[in-house]
Amino acid sequence: MRNSLKVGKWEMKRNLKSKSFLISLFLTPLIFIFFATVPNLLMDDGSGDENGTTVYVNDSIGAYSMLESITQEQSFLSWNLEETDQSIDEAQSAISSEDAFIQLNEETLENGVVSYVTGDDVSNQFTTQLQTLEQPIKQMQIQQADLNEEQMALVSSPIQFQAQEASAESEQGNMSSGPFAEDPFENGIPALFGGIVLFSIVITGMMIFQSASQEKKEKVAEIVLSSVTPNELMQGKIIGYFALGLIQVTAWMVFIIPLALYLVDDIPIMEYLLTPQLLLFVLIAILGYLLFASLFVGLGATLEDASSGSNFQGMVMMLPFLPVVLIGPILADPNGLAAQIGTFIPFTSPAVLLIRLALIDQWPWVEILIGLAILIVSIWLFMKLAGKIFKVGILIYGKNATPQEIWKWLRA
Amino acid sequence: MESVLTVQNLQKSFKDTQVLHDISFSVQKGEIMAILGPNGAGKSTTIRNIMGIMYPDEGEVIFHNHEGTTIPRHKVGYLPEERGLYKGVKVMDILLYFAELKDYPLDSAKERALTYLKKFDLEGKENVSVDELSKGMGQKVQFIGSIIHEPELLILDEPFSGLDPLSQDVFKREIRELAENGTAILLSSHQMNLVEEMCDRLFLINKGRRVIYGYMKDVKAEYANFKCMIYGENDVQTLEAIPEVTRVEQDGDTSVLYLEPSATLPDWLNNIPKDLDVQEISVDRISLHEIFVDVALGRSIAEKEGVLDA
Numbered sequence: 001m002r003n004s005l006k007v008g009k010w011e012m013k014r015n016l017k018s019k020s021f022l023i024s025l026f027l028t029p030l031i032f033i034f035f036a037t038v039p040n041l042l043m044d045d046g047s048g049d050e051n052g053t054t055v056y057v058n059d060s061i062g063a064y065s066m067l068e069s070i071t072q073e074q075s076f077l078s079w080n081l082e083e084t085d086q087s088i089d090e091a092q093s094a095i096s097s098e099d100a101f102i103q104l105n106e107e108t109l110e111n112g113v114v115s116y117v118t119g120d121d122v123s124n125q126f127t128t129q130l131q132t133l134e135q136p137i138k139q140m141q142i143q144q145a146d147l148n149e150e151q152m153a154l155v156s157s158p159i160q161f162q163a164q165e166a167s168a169e170s171e172q173g174n175m176s177s178g179p180f181a182e183d184p185f186e187n188g189i190p191a192l193f194g195g196i197v198l199f200s201i202v203i204t205g206m207m208i209f210q211s212a213s214q215e216k217k218e219k220v221a222e223i224v225l226s227s228v229t230p231n232e233l234m235q236g237k238i239i240g241y242f243a244l245g246l247i248q249v250t251a252w253m254v255f256i257i258p259l260a261l262y263l264v265d266d267i268p269i270m271e272y273l274l275t276p277q278l279l280l281f282v283l284i285a286i287l288g289y290l291l292f293a294s295l296f297v298g299l300g301a302t303l304e305d306a307s308s309g310s311n312f313q314g315m316v317m318m319l320p321f322l323p324v325v326l327i328g329p330i331l332a333d334p335n336g337l338a339a340q341i342g343t344f345i346p347f348t349s350p351a352v353l354l355i356r357l358a359l360i361d362q363w364p365w366v367e368i369l370i371g372l373a374i375l376i377v378s379i380w381l382f383m384k385l386a387g388k389i390f391k392v393g394i395l396i397y398g399k400n401a402t403p404q405e406i407w408k409w410l411r412a
Numbered sequence: 413m414e415s416v417l418t419v420q421n422l423q424k425s426f427k428d429t430q431v432l433h434d435i436s437f438s439v440q441k442g443e444i445m446a447i448l449g450p451n452g453a454g455k456s457t458t459i460r461n462i463m464g465i466m467y468p469d470e471g472e473v474i475f476h477n478h479e480g481t482t483i484p485r486h487k488v489g490y491l492p493e494e495r496g497l498y499k500g501v502k503v504m505d506i507l508l509y510f511a512e513l514k515d516y517p518l519d520s521a522k523e524r525a526l527t528y529l530k531k532f533d534l535e536g537k538e539n540v541s542v543d544e545l546s547k548g549m550g551q552k553v554q555f556i557g558s559i560i561h562e563p564e565l566l567i568l569d570e571p572f573s574g575l576d577p578l579s580q581d582v583f584k585r586e587i588r589e590l591a592e593n594g595t596a597i598l599l600s601s602h603q604m605n606l607v608e609e610m611c612d613r614l615f616l617i618n619k620g621r622r623v624i625y626g627y628m629k630d631v632k633a634e635y636a637n638f639k640c641m642i643y644g645e646n647d648v649q650t651l652e653a654i655p656e657v658t659r660v661e662q663d664g665d666t667s668v669l670y671l672e673p674s675a676t677l678p679d680w681l682n683n684i685p686k687d688l689d690v691q692e693i694s695v696d697r698i699s700l701h702e703i704f705v706d707v708a709l710g711r712s713i714a715e716k717e718g719v720l721d722a
């Protein structure tokens with residue numbers, strides 16, 4: 001174990017000093033930030049300045065105070081309201097390019113027509129934003145119609161669609177609207193975090209593959225093996241790249257969390273993130289890493305030149321992306337057959353579990369535990385097999401191993 | 413003499429082919445012991461079995477001064493035949509890593525690394541990236557890596573391959589110095605001339621079997637008979653008829669006569685037929701190289717398999 005830690009430390013230090021790792025470490029979050037912010041900046045074009053659009057309102061029906069409260073509630077409405085006595089004709093000729101004008105009068109209540117004027121530089125979004133007024137104006141119309149309270153309630157209540165399950169347990173199904181969680185953030189944010197951890201360490205897991213393959217190419221293996229056993233070398237690599245993965249996640253989080261806090265300031269991200277659920281999600285992510293790390297380290301030891309791998313090796317490399325196939329069916333039904341099968345296949349279970357647990361409120365603990373048990377047993381098995389492959393493969397020079405040879409090593 | 417390593421009755425097979433037949437030898441403190449043999453004779457396989465990179469089917473590898481059945485990795489230095497260095501790291505970093513793996517204190521390792529870099533004419537290269545080293549420089553760094561932890565036993569598999577004559581001399585000097593300071597050294601090579609000069613004992617192996625095992629000077633006395641080169645027009649039959657000649661090789665006007673071990677030179681020279689055409693004549697000992705070639709081709713000496721008192 002001590003030797004494994006030494007190897008792990010070396011692998012970590014070596015990569016931390018390598019330019020390509022450092023570049024990808026900092027470039028990835030920068031790209032992330034670029035994609036998160038630039039589209040927003042582009043969309044805000046025109047009305048994106050801090051002051052927002054000045055909206056002049058000619059109100060003859062007493063709707064101004066309601067309008068004020070709406071603009072305050074809806075943070076995406078960057079309107080500065082101002083009352084005016086100008087008529088629409090005057091506004092048409094006098095309005096400046098960054099302002100807008102809304103007319104609310106009897107016609108609005110009777111025919112449901114709101115006339116407005118916008119300056120040249122007011123963004124197209126203004127029209128969409130106007131839709132927010134629809135509901136309150138409707139409310140005023142109903143009030144005008146002199147309905148009694150019961151009728152009012154009926155008219156103004158939205159139509160709800162309720163799913164009923166066809167099975168005998170339908171009583172329970174009534175309770176919530178479908179299998180989805182009440183609060184999507186409660187599990188979603190920790191799961192998203194777990195997902196980032198999984199993604200990052202699977203990526204670094206792929207670096208293990210390169211590292212093992214390079215060890216062969218650079219022919220250092222035999223020198224190192226005069227000091228440590230093959231198993232120690234393999235475990236050391238797994239530990240080293242695991243630490244690298246964590247460093248990567250930490251670095252990303254340093255960028256992403258403040259950005260996320262800045263972009264979505266109305267969701268208390270930190271409160272949602274630091275929950276007991278997070279522990280489970282991180283555990284799932286780590287198990288996922290161990291599985292793929294053992295797979296890749298064994299595979300890397302069979303290849304001297306990664307670019308000349310056979311179809312067999314290529315297929316193994318694709319395994320981490322298998323869950324992508326299942327995302328559609330799982331989103332459609334997080335408790336469906338596809339989701340359940342995905343939970344029980346070790347290659348898909350980390351990602352599938354993360355997606356499922358984020359979506360559903362009532363966690364199927366039996367399935368989770370069976371899935372985790374299968375995963376842990378598979379990790380143990382793959383570590384053993386990878387050890388066998390690694391031991392022989394790392395010392396074979398000048399050629400890539402064929403699947404037949406690998407099979408022979410496994411049986412030895 | 414104190415034995416550091418003893419190999420007893422080593423047997424190893426790959427698939428159906430037996431590559432090592434009953435290999436036994438020992439390496440002693442402060443000596444240079446050479447395993448010699450043509451390519452594919454089993455030198456590297458023997459070494460890999462000693463280092464625990466492979467395991468013998470039968471036989472024992474005993475490290476004296478060490479309890480238990482494991483290999484005392486901290487006391488052994490190893491330079492494999494297939495060797496390299498991690499790319500993109502500094503020379504000093506990789507040397508310290510090798511030292512750390514051997515549990516050797518890092519400050520002493522640093523000091524030793526600097527001393528040896530200087531000895532190998534690589535002074536000031538400690539912070540240079542491995543990528544910038546030439547092949548020869550890389551080999552020197554690998555060599556330093558194998559001795560950084562002051563091993564009791566140093567195993568060098570083909571240490572001279574790929575080196576220019578100048579670097580070969582530096583390597584020879586350092587290996588000799590290590591042996592003088594008490595390190596037991598086991599080295600394999602197929603470059604006879606280099607080994608002939610420096611090793612104390614040798615183990616000649618061919619097709620996985622021992623051919624010769626003994627002290628260099630004894631081997632030379634036993635096998636390195638005289639050979640006589642004559643330049644002139646002569647019949648092979650005439651030459652073969654000369655007493656005490658075992659074999660004649662003729663290439664145009666040059667004939668090489670191999671003499672029996674018992675031949676004494678002055679008597680033999682007196683007995684050369686007077687009618688022989690001799691433009692030039694030279695007499696020499698058979699070199700290790702020729703013994704080696706003989707062995708590899710399975711000629712005369714090879715039949716006389718045997719051990720000298722070692």
